[in-house]
Amino acid sequence: MPQTAEEVGPSRDGERNPKQSNSHIRSASKLKLIEKQVKRYPIQVLSRTLGIARSRIYRHLEGKVSSRRKASDRLEQAIRQVYLRSNKIYGAPKIYAALIRQGIETSLKRVQRHMKALGIRSIIRKRYRPCCRKQQMSVCHHPNILKQDFNTPTVNQVWCVDITYIYTLQEGWTYLASVLELHSRKVIGWSYSRVMNTALVLKAIKNACNAVRNTLGIVLHTDQGSQYMSTEFERYLKTRGLVHSASRKGCPYDNACMESFHASLKKEEVYMKQYRNYEEAQLHLFKYIEGWYNTRRLHSSLGYQTPDDVYQNG
Structure with a gap:
């Protein structure tokens, strides 16, 4: 027999169970609560406890999934466009930066996750060029002014x-x-x-x-x-x-x-x-x-x- 919300009692994170919330929440709030609780309680329990038809719950949840899927599809399309425009050079950090410049709100972790799902990554392989630091300096009448300090306060210095x-x-x-x-x-x-x-x-x-x-x-x-x-x-x-x-x-x-x-x-x-x-x-x-x-x-x-x-x- 499935447990009712009353039998389940308070959730582990301290949230009130659905029936305790039923007396003072409106329909829209009930649906938001169902979104949070749907993985914990069966649909039929939530429907009976909150007094919302199961068909309405299903329509709402399907709409939410569809909306999230569309948003993910749009983001993946934007990621792919930036990646291809960069000639497959950009990795996640630069793709993320390019999306932000375009006004697309996202996060680096989300970009990384979608790139992994799309199976795309930077094609660049970094090479290391060794240098013998013990090599003797040749005789040269021009000084090494930079001495590996590549910071300049302004342009054309x-x-x-x-x-x-x-x-x-x-x-x-x-x-x-x-x-x-x-x-x-x-x-x-x-x-x-x-x-x-x-x-x-x-x-x-x-x-x-x-x-x-x-x-x-x-x-x-x-x-x-x-x-x-x-x-x-x-x-x-x-x-x-x-x-x-x-x-x-x-x-x-x-x-x-x-x-x-x-x-x-x-x-x-x-x-x-x-x-x-x-x-x-x-x-x-x-x-x-x-x-x-x-x-x-x-x-x-x-x-x-x-x-x-x-x-x-x-």
Whole structure:
């Protein structure tokens, strides 16, 4: 025989049983109470005790389930859209941040739960690049001004420069030089070439300088590659009032922010595709840097803002 609400008595968490509440609650309140108690008491017991027809209880509960299901479906659709727009790059924290920016109220745990149900996750694999800290410093007449301190109070105080390799099927290795504005993590200048030389990095720096009204006193941090140690390179820096800072030989930690950008570029774009030629690679690099990274990609280190957001407010 099923127990009645009177036999069950008070619930474990101290709530009054349904019959004790019946004398002073209205119909809507009764239905809300049924929602809470339906897992504890049979429908027929709740119906008899609260004086509400079972058919009405069933209709109410079905409506609630349907409403929750629709809300979950809408959230899952929004999650999937953000995930696909990020080229399957974003994990739960960035998807959650993107939803909040869209005005969708949710929680990180809920996003994680729905992503698990949908079977989606970030495709990014993090790589660790070792650095021998015991390696001797090479002789260099440029000081390491940053000394791994990458914090700046405002924009255009420090720029970091580096070159990375891009493979194409027809031309083989090609080269991308990037200039990263340290405060906003924005790629403020870049250039792409079939040849890795001083002209490659000078073009990237000139593009960055053309975007800034006054470059006097900006620290330009590089590694000790031959492209950055040439007389031509030094001459141009002096004409723009740029102060040259250099990493220790063979230690990527000294230019970690630049390394981080190129790692993101490789994992989120280059490793996902196979470029047929130089022109195709150039188009995709432009789309990634200008159409995604600078303007749409959320950065956890920037409080889930884009580089453009921070640069404009810098």
